[in-house]
Amino acid sequence: MTTLPIDKARVRRSFERAAGGYDAVAVLQREIADRLLERLDYVRLEPQRxxxxxxxxxxxxxxLQRRYRKAQVIAVDFAHGMLRQARRRGGWWRRPQCVCADAEALPLVDDSVDLIVSNATLQWCDLPLALAECRRVLRPGGLLMFTTFGRDTLIELRQAWSAVDDDAHVSPFLDLHDIGDALVRTRFADPVIDVERLTLTYATVRELMVDLKTLGAHNATLARPRGLTGRARLLALEQAYEIHRGAGRLPASYEVVYGHAWAAEISASGRSVTIPISAIGGREHSVKPAP
Structure with a gap:
């Protein structure tokens, strides 16, 4: 598993600044969150936390609150600004419990959570560390369900920048096979990974870059260029991106990775056992890209 190291302090600052305007542009993030929650319809689980x-x-x-009315829902994010927005969710009588923490170091005791749902977050983490923390806090028989972005995400932007210079302008994303391997190495049982590709379109490259900035999705690699991007390089980027234009619009592709895996049950002998397939509803569920 090889990616460029992420500057976590920059990621946190970016999302702090983005919190106020995030919802105005997070169309894709909301869509994949809804699709992730739909997958819970096919899981037999009655979580307490x-x-x-x-x-x-x-x-x-x-x-989550509507699905699991008796469960305690804990919202975790490492950006205070995001949590201030999240705190307003739910009815006034049932505000979520909000915890400001890094996914790589959760302030929760072992075996304390029945279900972890994570949408579009793991790409900002050291994946083995974050998965190890998820495995630690899940009770035996607990479930992790997540989305993240695969390596072909923003491939057009990456290709256009590569025609301009050799710097790393786009944050790296993992291959889905690496994600599956990481789940196995952290002792999750029966991991399942699948992918769909969704595309947003823009009139100009600048519109795409404004959206990414508003989302807080800056290039966060430690190897990123530190200087300002001059007008000439931006013009070169726009020209390089034009080869992707179709039907008058520029595409921005996202490889959305969906995954779930179980925390193994512990038998009376102390050996772990995997969750039977009967724990998942029998109906097939296909997810299709939006038209």
Whole structure:
């Protein structure tokens, strides 16, 4: 598993600044959160405690509370600004419990959570560390369900920048096979990974870059260029991106990775056992990209 190291302090600052305007542009993030929650319809689980890991502004909180009315929903994010937005979710009588913490170091005791839902968060983490923390806090028989972005995300932007210079302008994303391997190495049982590709379109490259900035999705690699991007380089980027234009619009592709895995049950002998397939509803569920 090889990615460029992420500057976590920059990621946190970016999301702090983005909190106020995030919902205005987070169309894709809301869509994949809704699709992730739909997958819970096919899981037989009655959790007492649910963790919304990387809650952002808390879009998933209402859906989790409606599904699991008796469960405690805990919203975790490492940006205070995002949590202030998330705190407003749910009815006044049932505000979520909000915890400001890094997914790589959760302030929760072992075996304390029944379900972890994480939408579009793991790409900002050291994946093995974050998964190890998820595995630690999940009770035996607990479930992790997540989305993240695969390596072909923003491939057009990456290709256009590569025609301009050799610097790393786009944050790296993991291959789905690396994600599956990381789940196995952290002792999750029966991991399942699948992918769909969604595309947003823009009139100009500048519109795309404004959206990414508003989302807080800056290039966060430690190897990123530190100087300002001059007008000439931006013009070169725009020209390089034009080869992707179709039907008058520029595409921005996202490889959305969906995954789930179980915390193994512990038998009377102390050996772990995997969750039977009967724990998942029998109906097939296909997710199709939006038209």
């Amino acid at each position: 649910v963790l919304d890991l990387g809650t952002g502004t808390g879009h998933a909180i209402g859906g």
